[in-house]
Amino acid sequence: MVDVKRIQEGNYDLLTVVGDVDASSSIELDNAIEEAIESGGKKFLIDCSNLDYISSAGLGVFMSYIEEFRKRDITMIIYGLNEKVANVFEILGLDQLLVIKQTKEEAKAALG
Amino acid sequence: MKYSYKVPCTKEKLRDIRSFVKEVLDKHGISEVDVSTLVLAIDEVCANVIIHGHSCNPKDSIELEIKIDKSQNLEFDIIDTVDLFDIATYQEPKIEDVIKQQKKGGIGLILVKRIMDDIEIIRLPKKNICRLTKKIELT
Numbered sequence: 142m143v144d145v146k147r148i149q150e151g152n153y154d155l156l157t158v159v160g161d162v163d164a165s166s167s168i169e170l171d172n173a174i175e176e177a178i179e180s181g182g183k184k185f186l187i188d189c190s191n192l193d194y195i196s197s198a199g200l201g202v203f204m205s206y207i208e209e210f211r212k213r214d215i216t217m218i219i220y221g222l223n224e225k226v227a228n229v230f231e232i233l234g235l236d237q238l239l240v241i242k243q244t245k246e247e248a249k250a251a252l253g
Numbered sequence: 254m255k256y257s258y259k260v261p262c263t264k265e266k267l268r269d270i271r272s273f274v275k276e277v278l279d280k281h282g283i284s285e286v287d288v289s290t291l292v293l294a295i296d297e298v299c300a301n302v303i304i305h306g307h308s309c310n311p312k313d314s315i316e317l318e319i320k321i322d323k324s325q326n327l328e329f330d331i332i333d334t335v336d337l338f339d340i341a342t343y344q345e346p347k348i349e350d351v352i353k354q355q356k357k358g359g360i361g362l363i364l365v366k367r368i369m370d371d372i373e374i375i376r377l378p379k380k381n382i383c384r385l386t387k388k389i390e391l392t
Contacts (some may be wrong), residue, residue: 197361
């Protein structure tokens with residue numbers, strides 16, 4: 142089960158991901174990102190401080206947007222990963238391919 | 254010690270499978286990070302079997318068996334009647350290629366291979382077993 146909330150804050154959209162993103166729930170995350178793109182946003186912060194678990198299905202959602210974001214000049218910054226979730230990103234080397242920060246302040250600063 | 258768990262083939266059961274694996278591993282004093290990666294690997298294999306082997310048919314079921322010996326050698330058997338995808342000989346795609354192709358899947362088995370020490374597919378007359386093994390260093 143995962144809940145994704147989207148709030149517009151200043152010049153960016155904040156997506157808050159709460160719960161577990163696995164093969165049964167990754168579609169929710171995918172839909173939320175898709176909707177955020179369709180609404181015309183160019184800057185996204187993804188708050189993962191209450192993301193308890195992520196499997197490849199969830200990682201795959203983030204990965205599938207890397208190329209599209211690059212082409213459309215969209216910036217996405219993830220922050221607040223707990224140690225176990227961060228470890229999953231690291232196993233695949235995604236910490237090098239996605240922009241990941243520890244805190245919201247750092248994420249906002251990186252967003253510019 | 255041996256533990257077993259049987260569930261219907263639905264994606265919603267993955268959460269229960271994860272809870273079962275975590276509960277078993279927690280009993281054996283395995284570190285939190287090791288437990289979380291092992292739970293992930295089992296989740297990935299089970300998701301693969303449930304989705305690709307059974308098309309999420311709740312009338313089918315899969316069985317998971319966990320064996321742990323005194324030296325913390327862990328053995329996870331995912332037992333099924335359908336033919337299991339041979340993860341052992343699976344060639345990993347490059348992450349960069351997966352990103353370029355904008356695919357949402359295809360990385361779960363990379364995780365399994367990186368987490369586990371060994372993966373073996375055992376084909377028996379009436380069932381097939383995907384055996385994942387891992388040696389945990391005693392602290």
